[in-house]
Amino acid sequence: MSRTVAGADKEQKLAKTNPYDLKRHLPSVTFVALVFLVLAAFAGVFVYSGIYNVGADAPHWRFVHNALDTVRENSIARAAEGIEAPGDLDSPERIATGAGLYTEMCTGCHLGPGLEASEMSQGLYPPAPELSVAGRAHTPAQQFWAIKHGIKLSAMPAWGKTHSDELIWDMVAFVRQLPGMTPEQYAVAIARAPAEHDEMMEGMSESAGAADHHVERSGDAREMEDPPGKAGESAHVDAPGPAHTH
Numbered sequence: 001m002s003r004t005v006a007g008a009d010k011e012q013k014l015a016k017t018n019p020y021d022l023k024r025h026l027p028s029v030t031f032v033a034l035v036f037l038v039l040a041a042f043a044g045v046f047v048y049s050g051i052y053n054v055g056a057d058a059p060h061w062r063f064v065h066n067a068l069d070t071v072r073e074n075s076i077a078r079a080a081e082g083i084e085a086p087g088d089l090d091s092p093e094r095i096a097t098g099a100g101l102y103t104e105m106c107t108g109c110h111l112g113p114g115l116e117a118s119e120m121s122q123g124l125y126p127p128a129p130e131l132s133v134a135g136r137a138h139t140p141a142q143q144f145w146a147i148k149h150g151i152k153l154s155a156m157p158a159w160g161k162t163h164s165d166e167l168i169w170d171m172v173a174f175v176r177q178l179p180g181m182t183p184e185q186y187a188v189a190i191a192r193a194p195a196e197h198d199e200m201m202e203g204m205s206e207s208a209g210a211a212d213h214h215v216e217r218s219g220d221a222r223e224m225e226d227p228p229g230k231a232g233e234s235a236h237v238d239a240p241g242p243a244h245t246h
Helices: 002-017 024-048 062-079 090-107 120-123 142-147 165-175 183-191 219-225
Strands: none
Touching: 062 142, 090 165, 090 183, 142 165
């Protein structure tokens, strides 16, 4: 009988000291639930109140900036896995075509050797990296992915919607030449670029990567783009660099 009583007492003591006893931990569970509800309420007020300044002239809080930077870098690295760069990124033809595309499409934000900050580049947030400095900060595959798909909430366009993979690799080829390039060398590279953007786009419709995105303009669309008497001479404002006509 005494053994039975002793056993019962022992079970009661174990029950009291059991770390998984719900009653014992109920206060902590309640506290966690309350904290969660408070945080959820705060998040709701923050999102719907409009108190967060989304203006491009108001920098992110440091922890937000660091978080977004980490997300972006890891996302690009993961997405670029398996992309193989062509072996001719150093070819003069690729670099020349890439120079022309870069001058027309990229210098307004990413500048170039010897180019002063543009009105556009000064107003961007986050600021676009100067590729004459950061042109090799990523692998060719990562650069290809970023140029093709763009970057959300950064004003970086997805050029893959309008340009073939081959042309994007041409841009990568030129971007990787920018670090260490002098203003004089940059001017020579631009001078060697094809004069016409249409020339650089030649053969794009034959590219499998661009076939789904390329749409031929109809005669009516051309008439809307080109004023009467100036068909084929539509105005185009380029980023800093030599003038181009379309």
